[in-house]
Amino acid sequence: MESKDKDTLASSYAADAVAYTPDQGEIRGRDAITSYLFDLWDAMPDVRYNQTGRHESGNVAIDEGIIIGTNTGPLRMPNGETMQPTGKELRIRSCDVATVENGEIKSHHFYFDQVEFLSQLGLMREMTSH
Secondary structure: OOOOOOHHHHHHHEEEEEEEEEOEEEEEEEEHHHHHHHHHHHHOOOEEEEEEEEEOOOOEEEEEEEEEEOOOOOEEEEOOOOOOOOOEEEEEEEEEEEEOOEEEEEEEEEEEEEEHHHHHHOOOOOOOOO
């Protein structure tokens, strides 16, 4: 994640890979998945990933961690609009489940809390418990 090399990232996915995301839904193809990730990285150029857990079984890898970054670039929203930078730092818990075939990611499920994401950007009131 830190190197942000587009070719290296693209080569880790199968040409017909499918990603499932909480914000953009299903994304098909290596190029589309790479573009999705680079859109996020453009929105948070200093983004880093602190891995807190890793689990593997057969051809499935599960990574748990915290995504940390500052929103200093435009962010593409699910409705197609572009949000201007907020300058706010984000710390988002995440989990990824990847299935690998022939050394390439064939399917990738991204999990993160959109309420947490939008709240930290200041776009949604913080949820409070009663």
